[in-house]
Structure formats: structure tokens, C-alpha cells
Amino acid sequence: MPHAAPPPPPGRPTRRTLLAGALGLAGATTLTGCGTFSRDARVREWNLFGGGDGARLLQIHDKFVAEHKDIAFEAYTLAWGPPFYTKLAMSAAGGRAPEVATLHLSRLKGFSPTTMLDPIPVDLLAKAGITEQDFIPDTWSRCQVDGQLYAVPLDSHPFVLYYNTEICQQAGLLGPDGRIKTVKGVDAFLDMLRAVKEVTGKFGASVETTNPWRLWWTLYGQLEGKFFDESGTQLIIDDAKAIEALELMAKLAADGLTPKSSDYPSLVAQFTNGDAGLSFNGEWEVTTYQTAKMPFSMAPFPVVYDVPKFAGDAHTFVMPHQADRSTKDTEATVEYIAWMLKNSAEWAAGGHIPAYQPVVASPEYLNLKPQAEYRSVAPDVLFDPDAWFSGSGAQLQNEAGAAFSGVYAGRMTPKAALDQFKAATRKLLDTPSPV
Amino acid sequence: MAVQTPTRTGTTEPQPTRQPPRNGPPWTEKWGGLFFVAPFGVLFAFFLLWPTFSGLWNSFFNTSLAGVQQEFLGLANWREMFGDPAVWDSLQNTLVFTAMSTPPLVIIALVMALLANRKGLLGWFLRFSYFAPFVMPATVVTLIWVWIYQPGFGLVNGLLTAGGSAEIDWLNTENRAMLAVVITTVWWTVGFNFLLYLAALQGIPDQVYEAAAIDGASGRQQLFRITLPLMSRTTGLIVVLQLVASLKIFDQIYLMTDGGPNYATRPIIQYIYENGFTSYRIGYASAISYMFFLVIVIVSIAQFRLFGGRKEAN
Amino acid sequence: MATLTLSSRASRASRFSRGSGPVQPRFTFAKVAITVGSVLLALLWLVPLLWAIDTSLKPEPETTQTPITWLPGAPTIDAYRNVLDQGSILRWFLNSTIVACLVTTLTLVVSTLAAYGFSRTTFPGRRVLFGILIAGILVPPQVLIVPLFQEMTGLGLVDTYWGIVLPQVVAPVMVFVLKKFFDGVSRDYEDAARVDGATRLRIVWSVMVPMSRPVLGAVAIFTFIGAWNNFLWPFIVTTDPAMMTIPVGLANVQGSYGLRYAQIMASAVLGGLPLLVVFALFQRQVVRGVGDAGIKG
Incomplete structure (x- = not known):
């Protein structure tokens, strides 16, 4: 049995206990729900990685958390495909979206980026050490909509x-x-x-x-x-x-x-x-x-x-639309994205070909077997x-x-x-x- | 919203939001009742009336979840709906599910109630077994049954192959998937009807049976001449409730087959969900919702008529 | 959840004082056959649950072995440990508890007040309002998901407890049931209380509520089960996994377990357990709640 408060027995004496219990809980949640106590920047990340990928991401995230004590980081994996994308869209419409999420590059334009995503501040990204030159030009241009950057590519997966x-x-x-x-x-x-x-x-x-x-x-x-x-x-x-x-x-x-x-x-x-x-x-x-x-x-x-x-397709990071996005959280989010790209050799161990070219050239990636065996196909990936x-x-x-x-x-x-x-x-x- | 907090003892005066005088001025006598209705009324207006009408309004626009500029479309959504075979296919799936699930949900419930209407530990055990699945959430039920239907190492196919028959890929075969969902649904929700029947059975006064026994009626005669006839009104109620409940099918199918294979099980609610949220088409989804709403209202009214008619006849 | 129709009769103890079934002859072949049949049916109904528990106690590789094995060769609670460690299942338990308690409490309070208002007071427009309420019974919540979600985004209630709770509190059928019940309660008690100077609010609390304990109990029980198990609306209005209830969370995050059937079954068992235990303990009250309220057929 879990330690969470079990539901009160819906038997006879419920009325008063229920009232008291519910009001108490409601009070408690209004306190914790606002969560204004945390001074840290918050980054909530949603992804759709199940199975082996999910396990890999968990390890990488553990490392990120260990290196970033000042960021309150939470990651969630949702069921792949329509359930994930529907939830992501609904959360962006609802205004309480996570700070960052993964998105397939092939879906970017269909996601209504101008209303459902917030543009990624290129200046912050550059400050974190990630620039246009680090990617295959075609990939980078696919991430632009109306002259704004809405996605940062992480990998490609044939x-x-x-x-x-x-x-x-x-x-x-x-x-x-x-x-x-x-x-x-x-x-x-x-x-x-x-x-x-x-x-x-x-x-x-x-x-x-x-x-x-x-x-x-x-x-x-x-x-x-x-x-x-x-x-x-x-x-x-x-x-x-x-x-x-x-x-x-x-x-x-x-x-x-x-x-x-x-x-x-x-x-x-x-x-x-x-x-x-x-x-x-x-x-x-x-x-x-x-x-x-x-x-x-x-x-x-x-x-x-x-x-x-x-x-094939490519995984990217996007920033779903939030009703009021805090600068502090955004900075931390960009730091997360940049860190993930620079550490994507570890991600590549899960099979994906890194999008960040400095990693593709690194011995750390090239020594991965069998993951580096098919890297030659990257230019021939056929998007939907x-x-x-x-x-x-x-x-x-x-x-x-x-x-x-x-x-x-x-x-x-x-x-x-x-x-x-x-x-x-x-x-x-x-x-x-x-x- | 003004929720009255009861005091500890429950006997002292609760703190009312207003203090109506004992034999107050005429306006409290006249309008005071409104205060009782107000909390519910406000919620009702906000979360039932408003969405009911805003849904109708949206159905004339190309409202999008993405919040892009919306335009008035007139009847375009409605016209599209009538020409959209997926609407009618999914409505048909809903009706097929209702037709397949209602009879077993009523008959098995009655049989169970007859079996479990007994005292002692055995009675407790039977009632627990029959009703237990009903108290579990849809997700738990479907997780279990998807695992049971699993080809290769699932329970059902394990038994089939052990018995020498061929394996059936229940959830991925078009004319089996709905059956699989119905079986799961019967297992899950029959407990509620069972309970209604049980309550009705226990409401039959013992004197009726005692009198019958004195007249020399056998157990079988008691069953067919007394019990079942007395159950007919309960059956009417259960059928009514069950039909409307089955029409609203979504959870199990969404969770077990996601409407597949090849949309063979997709119910209308799922099609509404997919249009409204997965495809962002709030306006179109609203139009379909309204059409389905009308179907449910028609079915309900027809039932009330039938049901009411029967009551008068009795 | 299916709706309940409850009669206004305040019938109580008499129905269940004996609780015996039809009078049957002592020992017959038929009786034995019926008993055996009833137990077999019960076992059939329990098999899926037992199979789930069985699977959850197996080590992962054993779950996909063919031919299937009945008892775990090496029982382990690793699956449970993993689920509790990695998942947000405890958080979802908390959310479900909060939501179900709030829905139940608010439904009882709001519906009781409204039922009293419709049953015992007169005010201009009462009949019209009651007519609208009756019409509201016909509106299935399922067809409102799209506009209701839109409304919630407008109100900023997506991913909040209130967003999950408030629409579930609007249960016109409960008001209807309680109103019918109140209509059947004699006015004498109320008049006596009024003579004593009780306010109407106090009358509701100290006259109507105690008089209608059984029907309120039935409303509470089924509202609670319904709210705890409700899938569709919480599924629509929560996107943040930290705000999800048990059914929604399990449905959305199961993907992360990948192939681990023991783990999936462990989470299913954990998700189904609380109400199952409650039901096992309070079965008599649950069954009686329905009966006490008097099912009108």
C-alpha cells in the first residue's frame, strides 16, 4: 500500500470526516499548489521517449540535475504519438505548458508554432554556445518559421x-x-x-x-x-x-x-x-x-x-507557449537545451545520430558500436x-x-x-x- | 463559492452567510429560496449551460485549438459532418457497442443477483467477486485486459494454444476487437447492474415466498412466477440506464484499441476528441458533439416515453 | 457513471432486516449445482485480477515465457518497488484523493441546498429553473468536453484541481433525486423546528440531513467512486502529469514502462487497490446504500 492518504471509507460516518478532510486537503493544496517558495528556476521537460530511449534519457537527466543544483528540473514521459502531441497542444492552449518539450521536426509546421510555441531566443542560445554553424543547414532551416527559431534539433533517426x-x-x-x-x-x-x-x-x-x-x-x-x-x-x-x-x-x-x-x-x-x-x-x-x-x-x-x-525524422526541443513565461525559467531552459546538445554523444548511445555536428565528429560518438554503424545515412533521411x-x-x-x-x-x-x-x-x- | 463549514459538534448554529430574521420581511420569504439554489445554479450555469451554448456557437465557426483567427463558416461544419463517412462509421461503432454490450450486461447481472442473494460468508464472497471490478478505474481494467489479450504470452491465447486452437490477435483483428472490448466491459461494469438487481431482490418481502411455499410452489415456480415478474420494472430501469451509459462509450476503447484496427472500434466520442484536440478543430468537433447530443436526447426521450408508459400500465 | 434513480420513500430497516432469499427446500441437487455454479462464476470474475497480481509478482523475463506459467517461479516485489520509485504514482494517489473528496463534499453540499430550495421554498422562477435543471439531466458531460476545455483555458483552470472538480460537481440528477426524497419527508418536523426559531439553513442541517442519511450516503458513495474512477474529464483537463489523477496518469505514462509487463501489472494493481480494499471492508454499506435509497423500478 502506498503511503498517500487512503480515501476515506465511503461508509456511514463519512459526512463530517469527509468535509473536514476535504477542506483540509484543499487548504493544503492551495499552499503547495502555488509553489512560490522555490527560488530556483524551474524546468519541466516533456518527452515521448519510452523503452530503452526513456531509460537512457533518465540517466542523462540525472547527470544534468547533478550539474545544475540551481535548476528545479522535472521530466515526464508521455505515451508516444498522438497522446503526447495532443496533450502538448492542449497544455499550450491551457497556458500552463511545460518549459520545454521534445517535438518531431516533421510536426513543427502542423503544430501551429506561432500560437502554440514560444520562439527560442537565439541570443541566449548563442550565449550558451549553440549557433547555426553547428548544424546541417537544411536541418536548421527546417526549424525556422516566419524568420523565428522555434525548434532546436537534437538528432535524426532513420x-x-x-x-x-x-x-x-x-x-x-x-x-x-x-x-x-x-x-x-x-x-x-x-x-x-x-x-x-x-x-x-x-x-x-x-x-x-x-x-x-x-x-x-x-x-x-x-x-x-x-x-x-x-x-x-x-x-x-x-x-x-x-x-x-x-x-x-x-x-x-x-x-x-x-x-x-x-x-x-x-x-x-x-x-x-x-x-x-x-x-x-x-x-x-x-x-x-x-x-x-x-x-x-x-x-x-x-x-x-x-x-x-x-x-526518418528528427527530435527537436521546443518551448511550448506559456501564458506568462518567466525570464529566469527561460534562461534555465535554454541552458538545458544547450547542455543536452553538447552531451548528445550519450544520447547517441540510444541509437540516434546527433544533430549537433561537433559531437558527430567526436571520438566519443565514433567509437559507439553499433550506433555509429549507420551514421552515413543521415543525409538520406526521408522526412514525412x-x-x-x-x-x-x-x-x-x-x-x-x-x-x-x-x-x-x-x-x-x-x-x-x-x-x-x-x-x-x-x-x-x-x-x-x-x- | 460559499461552502458552509460545519462546526465540530454539528449541533450548534452553522455560520450562515446571511442572517434571515425569524419571521423576516416579505422579501426573504419571497426570494430566500433562491439562496439555496444559487450555489448549484451558478455552477450549473458555468459548467453546463455555458459550454452547451458555446459549443453550439463554435459549431458555426472554424474555431481552432491553436487559437488562430476564427471565421464564421455558417453551416459549413454541419455540411462537412453529413458528408464525412468517419462520423457515421464511428456513430455506428457506438451503436454496435451498445447493442452488443447491453443484453449481457442486463442478463448476467440478473443471474448474478439471483446467485448472490444469500447470507453468510459465501454471499459476501460472491458479492465481492461480482462487484469488485466495478470499483476499479478504466485504466486499470484495460491495462489488465490488454495484457490478457496479448498474443503469444497473454492468458487467453495461452489457454487457446494450450487447448490446441489457433491464437487470436483479439485487439488487432477487425471483427474481434469490438467483441474483446465488450467482454472487458461486461466484466468491468456488470457489477453496477448486479447491485441494482440485488437491491430489488432483497426488497421482495419474505412473506411473498412464505405464502408461495405454503401453497406448494417449487423453487423453480417461485423463480419464474414471483421473482422474475417482480424484477420486470427493475429490468426496465437497468436497460434505460445501460443504454444511455453504453452510448457514451469512450474510455475502454480509447485505452484498449485506440479505436483500431482500421477504426473498426472508434466510437463517436473518440472522433470528437480527435477532431477537437488532436487536429485542433474545435468548431468541427462541436458540430459532431451536437449531432451526437441530439441522438442521445432522442434515445432518452424515447425511453422515458416507453418507461413512463409502462409505469402507467402497471 | 450511470445515474441512480432513487425513490422518495424513506423506507429503511424493514427491507434488510432479514436479507434472506427465496425460501428454498433444504437439500437438493439443484441447490448444490447452483452453489457450485455461483462459485465458478465468481472465480471466473476473479481470474483477471488474480492473473494481474500473479504477473506483477513475476520477475520480468518470466512474464513473457511460453507456455504460460501460473505461479511465479521466483516471486519478487521488484516490480512494485520500481513503480513506486520511478513513477509519480504516489502523487496521482494524492490527486485522486483530493479530487474525489472535493467532488463528493461539494456535490453533497450544493445538491442538498438546491434540493431543499426546490422542494421547500417558493421564489419567482422556481418552476422554470427546475425545468432547466431537468433538461440538464439530458446533457451528457461527454459531449461537452470540447467547449468545456475551451472555457477552462479561458478561466485559466486547465491543470488545476478546481478545473478537474467543478464540472463534476454539476450533477443535476443528484439534485433531482434529493428533491424527490425531500418532497416525501413530512413537513411536521420542519414546522416544529421553525416554531423553535430555527433558520431554514439550520433546518436543512439538523432536520433534512439526518432524515435523509441513507440517500445522502448512496449519493456520496457513488459520487466518490465515480470521481475516483472518472477518466474522460480529468484526462481532458489535465496535461501536467503532476496534476493527473490515478486513471489518467496510468494511461498517459504507461509508455515509459516499455515492455515490462510485471511493472505494468504492478501499477494496475496499485491503481485498483484502494477502492477494492475499501469495498471489501464496506461492502455491506455499499450494497445497502443502493437498497436503502430504494431503487424505483
């Missing part, structure tokens, strides 16, 4: 290939250096999966069938498919390419090379327990597999089609289409998930799934933008 080194060794897929041999083309890709399936007896690779966007967007991108036209108002999806990618996904499931139905926890579990020797996923589960002490490594996702493109309903965990991905997961399960033909997805996307395009 879709990659995880492989179980023992299983792949048995399957004869490893090269003499112990790394997985690069495969190129559909046939080689399928051969690789079949070889692994042969060894595991179950699956070749674990995938998240409930969220098939990343794999599809990677394959479609590798086919050089386009999504919106220049103006961002017309859907110009290439049916033939889209269906080719979907058919490959259907084939994987139909041949038992991947599960027909599997959610995110199952994706992780199947790779951990050896049901699958490969896993197609973002690079953020490194910590989980290291903790599980399993033999694994990572590599860029195979170039199955024509060009190297890998679905640009629209207010697009981005990590946003509606467009959900629509893709709803339509495409049926393809894995064999419930829906690629053509029907694509039609459903296109209809849903058109509907979103027709919807007046709320931002």
Missing part, C-alpha cells in the same frame, strides 16, 4: 536494420568482418529474409504491422515516389510505385518472412526472443537489446529498390510529406496504418489499401487547415 549476429552467422549472412553483408535489390533482400527464417524457424524479420508507414515510406522513397506537388495541395502519389511497395510488404507476410500481425511491443519481443533474426525499425531500441544482453548489431536498411532513402496533418504519429501516418496493416494481414489487397489511403489523404487535404 529507419534501420537490426540483426541478430548469432542467427545471421548461422544463416551465412555475415561478412568476414562480422558485419552483415550489404544486400541490394529485391531478390537479395528476400533471400536474406528466407535464410534467416530458415534458422529461426519462425520469422525472418520482426515488423510493426500496426504501423506500417515507416517501411512503406522507405520503400516508396527508394522507388523515388513523390507525394505532394510543389504547392503541397495536390496528391501526386504514383500508384504503380506505391503498389509495388505494398505488394512487397504483402509478400513478406504471406511467405511468413514477417508476422502478419504484430504491434510494437511484439516487434521488440520477437527480435529479443529470437523468433526473428532481423528487425526493421527505427534505431531507438539499441538500449533495450543491449540490456537484454543479446548478440546483435545494426546496419543501414537495405537499398531494396533504386536509391538510398530511409524514412509536408502538411499540417503529417509527421510522426500524426493523422497521415495513422491513415496509412489503418489502410496498410490490412495488407500484412492479407485482409486487403494492395490496391484496395492504397485507394483507402488516398481517399483518406484527399479528405485531409480538403479539410480546412486549423493552423
Whole structure:
């Protein structure tokens, strides 16, 4: 039993005790609720990092707290995706938002930065030692809206290939250096999966069938498919390419090379327990597999089609809108952001490729294995289409998930799934933008 | 808000905010009652009337959560709603859930009440078991059931595979997910109806049964000729309450399937939530809310009619 | 929470003095079968809870083993320790307690006063106001979440206790139930008190409240359970995890546990435990509360 005051028994003698208790508690909370006692600057940070990432962030935060005794720091992890973003938006609308939050770069424009975020003071950031020159120019410019800086990039995170080194060794897929041999083309890709399936007896690779966007967007991108036209108002999806990618996904499931139905926890579990020797996923589960002490490594996702493109996104820090933001808290917040970037080698241990270039060049990062194995793909990260309903965990991905997961399960033909997805996307395009 | 603080003993005069004279001037006699109604009235006006009307107002604007400039749209939100299949699909999901969940929630509750209407430790144990899930929050219930439905190592599938059958991915299969939610809901909330039935059963005077026993009625006859007929009005009440409660489904589905797979379980309230908060579209969400509000009012009024009619007939 | 309809009859002890069921013959095969069936049904109803407790006591790797095991091979309370250490669960307990107590208290006070006002006083517009109140019963709180959230942002009540509590206090059905009950209370007591010079406020306190203890008890019990377990509104109006109640906090922050099923089940058990214990201890009062209030069928 926890030590918090248990609720009074709702039995007979409640009336008076309840009254007294409730009024007492209410009194107590008005006192603590205002919290004007703390002289320290306050930084509350919200993030959406679960699993291994979450654990890693916790350690980094502990270090930050130890080095910053003068900052009252609290971090919260909320459930990834729509729950996180909905809460963040509601908190910004409510005026009591946290001082700083993580945000996927792909969602910045759809978040209505001018009303829901406060601009990040570039001068304070420079004072803390972070300037434009420290980033890839394209990344930096994606963080600007109406000439103001609204986000500071922390990393980028492409879709990659995880492989179980023992299983792949048995399957004869490893090269003499112990790394997985690069495969190129559909046939080689399928051969690789079949070889692994042969060894595991179950699956070749674990995938998240409930969220098939990343794999599809990677394959479609590798086919050089386009999504919106220049103006961002017309859907110009290439049916033939889209269906080719979907058919490959259907084939994987139909041949038992991947599960027909599997959610995110199952994706992780199947790779951990050896049901699958490969896993197609973002690079953020490194910590989980290291903790599980399993033999694994990572590599860029195979170039199955024509060009190297890998679905991905970048985590950034933003300052959600507060009704009355205190200068002191803002200074502490900027200090937090700067500190996190400078210490992002540790963050990179969780799998992400740092955005802050001085860290990318540091030996501390380069020595990370397997985290530095796929850093070459950073320039080929394929962001989601640009629209207010697009981005990590946003509606467009959900629509893709709803339509495409049926393809894995064999419930829906690629053509029907694509039609459903296109209809849903058109509907979103027709919807007046709320931002 | 003026909350009266009771004094320790509860017998002395509580400190009133005003001191009405014993046989006061006519205005206290005339208006004094308003003071009693006022605290509730103010809250009612602020947190029920106001949002009811501001919701209607918003439904004619493109109001956004992001607080960007809003424009008058006339009936555009309403027109969009009527042409939006997702509205009708989610309304249908809500109705399907209601239709699937109400019968077991009534019948099982009645069976449980008949079984648990006994004294002693066994009675206590039965009542505890049947009602216990009801006192737990939705989140706890769904955490447990998502784990139970888990493919691979969940309890249900563990038993299925142990029994030699194929595994079912309950929450990710379109025509199973709603069933899974209904099973969870029945487990969770049947206790409340059970309690209502139990109270009604315990309200039947023993003399009725004693008289029947003297007349030589068997246990079965007592059940079908006395108990169940006497339960019919309670059943009416429970059905009414249950239908309206089921129509408001959101918690379990949001927490268990998030409306999936492929929106096969998304209820209308979740669609309202997603539009209003996830997509910032307060105006559009208000229009859908209003449409659903009308559905509930119609169902309620129809029930009151039916219900009232039956009462007069009795 | 479903609404309760309670009758105005002040029926009390007689209903439960005996509490026996139908008169049944001593020993029959049917009776044994019924008893066995009732216990099996009870066990079926308990299995999910037991399975949750069982899982929470397993070491993490054991939770995902196939075929499933019933009893933990090496029972451990690590999962509970982790949940209590890392999470904000104690804070959410506190929030839930504060919220449920405030909602219950305010609902009782405000509804009792209003019910008395509608039942015993006359003032211009009383009928109209009561009509509006009845109409309010038809408004499901669920359809108000969007405008209500907007209003809360305007009032600055998002992420505050009052923001969570106040809308839940508006329960017209409770006023209706209490008013019907007060209507049935004889005016004699009140008149006697008035002759003694009691103010009307005092009459409410020392005449009406004691007379309607059972119905107030039922209102209190179900308001408390409802407020403790309410998910949707607290879920909408709290964004700051430090302000969340147990159901909302568990729903939002579960992601951080990742794959740890033992930990998830431990937090579920902790979240469900308080009211379960309360119910186990006060079962008789809860069951009686409903019965005492007199369910009108």
C-alpha cells in the first residue's frame, strides 16, 4: 500500500470526516499548489521517449540535475504519438505548458508554432554556445518559421536494420568482418529474409504491422515516389510505385518472412526472443537489446529498390507557449537545451545520430558500436510529406496504418489499401487547415 | 463559492452567510429560496449551460485549438459532418457497442443477483467477486485486459494454444476487437447492474415466498412466477440506464484499441476528441458533439416515453 | 457513471432486516449445482485480477515465457518497488484523493441546498429553473468536453484541481433525486423546528440531513467512486502529469514502462487497490446504500 492518504471509507460516518478532510486537503493544496517558495528556476521537460530511449534519457537527466543544483528540473514521459502531441497542444492552449518539450521536426509546421510555441531566443542560445554553424543547414532551416527559431534539433533517426549476429552467422549472412553483408535489390533482400527464417524457424524479420508507414515510406522513397506537388495541395502519389511497395510488404507476410500481425511491443519481443533474426525499425531500441544482453548489431536498411532513402525524422526541443513565461525559467531552459546538445554523444548511445555536428565528429560518438554503424545515412533521411496533418504519429501516418496493416494481414489487397489511403489523404487535404 | 463549514459538534448554529430574521420581511420569504439554489445554479450555469451554448456557437465557426483567427463558416461544419463517412462509421461503432454490450450486461447481472442473494460468508464472497471490478478505474481494467489479450504470452491465447486452437490477435483483428472490448466491459461494469438487481431482490418481502411455499410452489415456480415478474420494472430501469451509459462509450476503447484496427472500434466520442484536440478543430468537433447530443436526447426521450408508459400500465 | 434513480420513500430497516432469499427446500441437487455454479462464476470474475497480481509478482523475463506459467517461479516485489520509485504514482494517489473528496463534499453540499430550495421554498422562477435543471439531466458531460476545455483555458483552470472538480460537481440528477426524497419527508418536523426559531439553513442541517442519511450516503458513495474512477474529464483537463489523477496518469505514462509487463501489472494493481480494499471492508454499506435509497423500478 502506498503511503498517500487512503480515501476515506465511503461508509456511514463519512459526512463530517469527509468535509473536514476535504477542506483540509484543499487548504493544503492551495499552499503547495502555488509553489512560490522555490527560488530556483524551474524546468519541466516533456518527452515521448519510452523503452530503452526513456531509460537512457533518465540517466542523462540525472547527470544534468547533478550539474545544475540551481535548476528545479522535472521530466515526464508521455505515451508516444498522438497522446503526447495532443496533450502538448492542449497544455499550450491551457497556458500552463511545460518549459520545454521534445517535438518531431516533421510536426513543427502542423503544430501551429506561432500560437502554440514560444520562439527560442537565439541570443541566449548563442550565449550558451549553440549557433547555426553547428548544424546541417537544411536541418536548421527546417526549424525556422516566419524568420523565428522555434525548434532546436537534437538528432535524426532513420529507419534501420537490426540483426541478430548469432542467427545471421548461422544463416551465412555475415561478412568476414562480422558485419552483415550489404544486400541490394529485391531478390537479395528476400533471400536474406528466407535464410534467416530458415534458422529461426519462425520469422525472418520482426515488423510493426500496426504501423506500417515507416517501411512503406522507405520503400516508396527508394522507388523515388513523390507525394505532394510543389504547392503541397495536390496528391501526386504514383500508384504503380506505391503498389509495388505494398505488394512487397504483402509478400513478406504471406511467405511468413514477417508476422502478419504484430504491434510494437511484439516487434521488440520477437527480435529479443529470437523468433526473428532481423528487425526493421527505427534505431531507438539499441538500449533495450543491449540490456537484454543479446548478440546483435545494426546496419543501414537495405537499398531494396533504386536509391538510398530511409524514412526518418528528427527530435527537436521546443518551448511550448506559456501564458506568462518567466525570464529566469527561460534562461534555465535554454541552458538545458544547450547542455543536452553538447552531451548528445550519450544520447547517441540510444541509437540516434546527433544533430549537433561537433559531437558527430567526436571520438566519443565514433567509437559507439553499433550506433555509429549507420551514421552515413543521415543525409538520406526521408522526412514525412509536408502538411499540417503529417509527421510522426500524426493523422497521415495513422491513415496509412489503418489502410496498410490490412495488407500484412492479407485482409486487403494492395490496391484496395492504397485507394483507402488516398481517399483518406484527399479528405485531409480538403479539410480546412486549423493552423 | 460559499461552502458552509460545519462546526465540530454539528449541533450548534452553522455560520450562515446571511442572517434571515425569524419571521423576516416579505422579501426573504419571497426570494430566500433562491439562496439555496444559487450555489448549484451558478455552477450549473458555468459548467453546463455555458459550454452547451458555446459549443453550439463554435459549431458555426472554424474555431481552432491553436487559437488562430476564427471565421464564421455558417453551416459549413454541419455540411462537412453529413458528408464525412468517419462520423457515421464511428456513430455506428457506438451503436454496435451498445447493442452488443447491453443484453449481457442486463442478463448476467440478473443471474448474478439471483446467485448472490444469500447470507453468510459465501454471499459476501460472491458479492465481492461480482462487484469488485466495478470499483476499479478504466485504466486499470484495460491495462489488465490488454495484457490478457496479448498474443503469444497473454492468458487467453495461452489457454487457446494450450487447448490446441489457433491464437487470436483479439485487439488487432477487425471483427474481434469490438467483441474483446465488450467482454472487458461486461466484466468491468456488470457489477453496477448486479447491485441494482440485488437491491430489488432483497426488497421482495419474505412473506411473498412464505405464502408461495405454503401453497406448494417449487423453487423453480417461485423463480419464474414471483421473482422474475417482480424484477420486470427493475429490468426496465437497468436497460434505460445501460443504454444511455453504453452510448457514451469512450474510455475502454480509447485505452484498449485506440479505436483500431482500421477504426473498426472508434466510437463517436473518440472522433470528437480527435477532431477537437488532436487536429485542433474545435468548431468541427462541436458540430459532431451536437449531432451526437441530439441522438442521445432522442434515445432518452424515447425511453422515458416507453418507461413512463409502462409505469402507467402497471 | 450511470445515474441512480432513487425513490422518495424513506423506507429503511424493514427491507434488510432479514436479507434472506427465496425460501428454498433444504437439500437438493439443484441447490448444490447452483452453489457450485455461483462459485465458478465468481472465480471466473476473479481470474483477471488474480492473473494481474500473479504477473506483477513475476520477475520480468518470466512474464513473457511460453507456455504460460501460473505461479511465479521466483516471486519478487521488484516490480512494485520500481513503480513506486520511478513513477509519480504516489502523487496521482494524492490527486485522486483530493479530487474525489472535493467532488463528493461539494456535490453533497450544493445538491442538498438546491434540493431543499426546490422542494421547500417558493421564489419567482422556481418552476422554470427546475425545468432547466431537468433538461440538464439530458446533457451528457461527454459531449461537452470540447467547449468545456475551451472555457477552462479561458478561466485559466486547465491543470488545476478546481478545473478537474467543478464540472463534476454539476450533477443535476443528484439534485433531482434529493428533491424527490425531500418532497416525501413530512413537513411536521420542519414546522416544529421553525416554531423553535430555527433558520431554514439550520433546518436543512439538523432536520433534512439526518432524515435523509441513507440517500445522502448512496449519493456520496457513488459520487466518490465515480470521481475516483472518472477518466474522460480529468484526462481532458489535465496535461501536467503532476496534476493527473490515478486513471489518467496510468494511461498517459504507461509508455515509459516499455515492455515490462510485471511493472505494468504492478501499477494496475496499485491503481485498483484502494477502492477494492475499501469495498471489501464496506461492502455491506455499499450494497445497502443502493437498497436503502430504494431503487424505483
